[in-house]
Amino acid sequence: MGFKHKDIIALRDLTKEDIELLISTAESMREINSRDIKKVPTLRGKTIINLFYEASTRTRTSFEIAAKRLSADTVNISPSTSSATKGETLADTALNLLAMKPDIIVMRHAVSGSHYFLSQKVPCSIINAGDGAHEHPSQGLLDMLTIKDKFGRLDGLKVAIVGDITHSRVARSDIQGLTKMGSHVFLAGPPTMVPPGAERLGNVTVCPTMREAIQDADVVIMLRIQQERQGKTLMPNAREYSRYFGLNPENLKLAKPDAMVMHPGPINRGVEMSSYVVDGPQSHILKQVENGVAVRMAMLYHVCGGELAE
Amino acid sequence: MNLLIKNGRVIDPSQGIDDTLDVLVENGLVKEVGKGLKAPAGAETIDAAGKYVVPGLVDMHVHLRDPGLEYKEDIVSGTRAAAAGGFTSVACMPNTKPVIDNKAVASYIIAKARAEGVANVFPIGSITYGSHGERLAEMGELKESGCVAVSDDGKPVVNSELMRRALEYARGMGILVISHAEDLSLVGEGVMNEGFTSTELGLKGIPSAGEDIATARDVMLAEYTKSPLHVAHVSTRGAVRIIREAKARGVQVTCETAPHYFSLTDEAVRGYNTNAKMNPPLREADDVAAIKQGLKDGTIDAIATDHAPHHIDEKDVEFNVALNGIVGLETSLPLSLKLVEEKVLTLSQLVEKMAGNPAKILGIDRGTLKAGAVADITVIDPAAEWKVDAEMLASKSKNSPWLGEKMKGGAAYTILGGKVVFKR
């Protein structure tokens, strides 16, 4: 019944039972966030380092609040990318951080798989706050919690994920998590943004058009389009992208009437989603953010939590 | 110093020999191959019963990192690794510091190898000055100073006009051009083969089309200029097909593959294993099958290791940051012997691809046991079982994807010019 992992690096590494446990713990954690004294002493005396090689205000803040609500001490370190490439290696940085005796390192890094590398170098727990285009497990878990809040279950749902699948760690974690829990994921995006073998990632169908992906969907997850990343070769421009792969009140009607709409943020209004949808009644985007803290509390608790004395 | 190798299974495709015979070496040359030879007085005798006696193996594609990058490998450690792997001759690529684009560097390598090495070292000069891909290197003088081919290995000659001129000019100088076939715009920031594995690991992929296109271009230029071309480290089914078709049309093209391309797939990258990171990258099962077919039907002429030593600091890092390449000299023989076990190649074909053919392609007088030839001989123990152990590897670098794995078969004796330079 317990959670046996020292690290949480990828939902691919977790079982269905692990995911269920994390989500149910997150549900219990929410109670703390709703009261006046939003703090429990669980991780008192533990030190958590937030090591962010990529800027991310919302994920880092969310992890920091989660740690503080569990009474852990937190340190934020954001090595500037330039000094990181020129100077100290990740391994050396990690060894230096060990001098602070951290219990958990929460890391975001641009290189896929760097958390596995780090976990071989340090004895403390590692939590992945996003690595390259690999995984973003806390986002995957908070997406699942948000979906469970609405439907009361995570199996038998039709979930559409639309956008740049190739470069999306959110998509990979969502696919790993949701298909493990028994839902069917439908992907859509321009073929320049759908990686080879995507249909083998789980119970996944790659759709030729966005229309087919969102038809009768229970959940529509829109991914962020970054002009910088998709550059000049993956799409002509934002305008054309939005015309064929943007979510608006019109095409949202294809989904089930009570379908929920989600987005990992930050949103490019008018590109992947129209403001009418972002702020509309089917949007669960702010719920996602709120659930982020509870999910991250659950992750911190379970990697650092308790062996019970008799 | 004379030597008699008795009762071994002598395999020499250059003479059509595959029989239990004795080999007599006198004054560093092969004196005679025959039955029941008598050892002259004072000759050392090696009992090779149950072993294969073959022409000293030739690896036409290694990186010795000397001069300039001796912290990874040098001529002494590199030739020791060669000897331990059964190789008596290696051809070393020019991406040293400085690049082998002039007589001085080539002469340094040859002199150092003669003085301190335990294998013949044949330098390969660069196609372009500094391998910058801008203007032709002095191929005439490179050849005169002992280079056996030219290549900008590590990177392609991007400019097609320059590649065309290189092929033409090299033909005039009588030196072979070796192509590193890679379309850099398709490789982009890729770090492993593009496919399901790269999708799952979230690593940027290198499409096989990049190698196919570059191979096709160079083959077409060789055809157009009527010049010989050798394609290095073939790894894709597409490149095998293109070369097979070109050979059928009579294009003067030869090619090599490396043991990792017929032994591993991109699945080996799982766990973000930087010792499975190389260029070209490990491909998929269909490519491995095509490589084996290419070896079997003669499309692929040679097995070369692309021995690429890197320091642990260059490999024990995040996957994207790690350098490309693996050491290969000491694992090539057992991995290649598996092809015989799997009936991809006969023993004789294997010896051709590891000795006779590479010698022929480079135009060096090795790869044969004919009377009068230099006595470079490898005695192979096909039954030897051993474990790839970092401590045991002769190479300075330990970047092998087979660390900790068991190997079957290896050199029992490596004999260079009649002298035993390695003994298991």
Next chain:
Amino acid sequence: MTTEGTVILDGTGVKRALTRIAHEILEKNKGVKGLVLVGIRTGGVHLAHELAARLSEIEGEKVPVGAVDITLYRDDIKGHAEHLPVGKTEIPFTLEGQNVVLVDDVLYTGRTIRAAMDALMDHGRPTSIQLAVLVDRGHRELPIRADFVGRNVPTSRTENIQVMFDAANKPTDVVLQK
């Protein structure tokens, strides 16, 4: 879990004890005004509902019942090993100015009660906290004492006391396991 043991309090005994505790609570608090019950997960919650039913039966007025999960307040969380699932804390009413009766099934070292009191304090400032337990088995490690006790049972540390519940979460009996 359910190894054979000696029944030290049977179904009737449990009912009697609960009824007596209910009367004691009323007596001490002079009715149910400003009174709330909070059970400790999981056994304590079931017993709190039992007590609430008896209180409203006697007084004709409903008594609010909450649940507290003390996992996050434990003092024995260590290292990384197996990690306990966290139960839900549900206190859908204010504790400010209330007399809280904390309910648990077995009182042992007192550490659970300490954790539960810390949890309650984080929810507000009650006028008082009283403690009701079905069984007090001794071996206290903290200066904690119950206000209402169903049965005192002297035990050794190697023994185990288990309050059994049926499928409807009604207490059936109390078992001593060696």
